[in-house]
Amino acid sequence: MAAGKPQGLATWEQKMERLRRRSLPERVLRICDNAALRAEYDEARRAADRARVLARSDADNGLLAERAAETGRRYDAAAAALRTASIHLTFRALPRPVLEELLHTHPPTDEQAADGSAFNPNTFPAALISASSTDGMTEAEARELLDAWSAPDANALWEAAWEVQQEARTDRTDLGKG
Known part of the structure; x- marks a missing residue:
């Protein structure tokens, strides 16, 4: 604590510094075109989940524990294979003023606004994908993918x-009535 500062002030300064250092939320989109790997992963996950539940239900049963370990290894291998075969696209939340400016530069047409749109659905999605991509995807590339991929x-x-x-990382716990 700094000399001459009330304890509460030093605590607030520490809190404010932590708040300033917070990173923005990120979301990863995993894309894998290998249907066999996806199916193997899904089956391995289900089998591992079932085996863990059974092993917990009878903790003294060594056979169930070994089966859980075996299916866990199969799941880990399937997950690693899926990760290796996948393309991962990462998106980061934009600071609020940046998102608001992006919305402002892609306003809805009068007809779109009459239908309740807050932005132009023909131009804004590609712009947002590009702006929030941490991989360097351009707006033209985002538009290309949006147009070429299945719905x-x-x-x-x-x-x-x-x-x-839209991701909030705050806990607005209601601590009761004042």
């Missing part, structure tokens, strides 16, 4: 960039 895949790309903008 579910394009939606997953858009949602990864949009949802990280």
Whole structure:
């Protein structure tokens, strides 16, 4: 504590410094076109989950414990194979003023605004994907992917960039009535 400062002030300065150092939320979109690897991963995860539940239900059963360990190793191997075969795209939340400016530069048309849109759905998604991409994706590349991919895949790309903008990392716990 600095000399002459009340304890509360030193505590606030420490809190403020921690608040300034917070990183923005990130979200990763994993893309894997290898259906066999995805299926193996899903099956290995389910088998490992089942084996763990069974092993916990009878903690003295060594056979169940060994089965849980075996399926856990299979799951770890499947997860590693899936990670290796996947493309990972990372999106980071934008500071609020940057997001607001991006929204401002992609306003809805009158018709879109009448339908309740807060932004132009034809231009804003690619701009947001590019702006929040930590991988360096350009707006033209984002537009290319949005236009070329199937609707579910394009939606997953858009949602990864949009949802990280909405992610709160605060706990607004209600501690009771004042």
